[in-house]
Amino acid sequence: MIADLDWNALLLIAVGFVAGIVNTIAGGGTLLTLPTLIFLGLPPALANGTNRVAIFFQTISATAGFKSKGVADFPFSLYCGISALFGALIGAQIAIEISGDLFKKILSVVMIFVVLMIAFTPKLKPNNISAKTTGWHLWISILSFFFIGIYGGFLNAGIGLVILVFLPYFNKMSLVRSNASKVAIVSIYTLGALIVFALNDSINWVYGLVLSIGNISGAWLASRWSVAKGDVLVRRAMMIVVTALAIRLWFF
Numbered sequence: 001m002i003a004d005l006d007w008n009a010l011l012l013i014a015v016g017f018v019a020g021i022v023n024t025i026a027g028g029g030t031l032l033t034l035p036t037l038i039f040l041g042l043p044p045a046l047a048n049g050t051n052r053v054a055i056f057f058q059t060i061s062a063t064a065g066f067k068s069k070g071v072a073d074f075p076f077s078l079y080c081g082i083s084a085l086f087g088a089l090i091g092a093q094i095a096i097e098i099s100g101d102l103f104k105k106i107l108s109v110v111m112i113f114v115v116l117m118i119a120f121t122p123k124l125k126p127n128n129i130s131a132k133t134t135g136w137h138l139w140i141s142i143l144s145f146f147f148i149g150i151y152g153g154f155l156n157a158g159i160g161l162v163i164l165v166f167l168p169y170f171n172k173m174s175l176v177r178s179n180a181s182k183v184a185i186v187s188i189y190t191l192g193a194l195i196v197f198a199l200n201d202s203i204n205w206v207y208g209l210v211l212s213i214g215n216i217s218g219a220w221l222a223s224r225w226s227v228a229k230g231d232v233l234v235r236r237a238m239m240i241v242v243t244a245l246a247i248r249l250w251f252f
Helices: 002-025 030-039 044-068 076-097 100-120 135-154 159-170 175-199 205-224 228-251
Strands: none
Touching: 002 030, 002 044, 002 175, 002 205, 030 044, 030 100, 030 205, 044 076, 044 100, 044 175, 044 205, 076 135, 076 175, 135 159, 135 175, 159 175, 175 205
């Protein structure tokens, strides 16, 4: 029994480390951590809530990492994060109420969809245009992040990719600035989702905190150092792993 716990802890830390890097570079780390928690025996709703512990600490770590390098976007991130938090409260409650089998089917479909996003979304390039984070751009962003928050509270898988499409194209942010805003916004709305899951006793705190060790380490590393050379490798590895996990969830 103790040996099983040790191996589970090592697996969670290793998967969390990779997920922390992937989430901070772009997004999709939840597509690794959430199925892993389910495969370790947690019911889907419990796995979903447990995963939020790691996401919360990971995004705090990444935000601190970006800030230590002088990259932050407040109060824009705060406004969008608060809006997303209200959406996340709704999404998390939906996640708790649906059946486990339905949740696994939805997760499987989302995973395949995100693989297609990874495969066919062109690699974004940094731009030199001034970011648009005030006026009507701010208000539309606040409204948009309310709906992004609903999905984030419900599942969160692939949310980073969605945000990294929205911010550069609509708010004209560079990728570095978009990533910094992304992790700050996710940290805020994840707190709301985490509270909902905790109040419904849908968190395994031991697994969540162990997973957080890996997530925090990966996020700190990725937020402070350039990982551009590994982007292609990460994308390809993610496509293979996530496709295999999606098939496993759908059929077994």
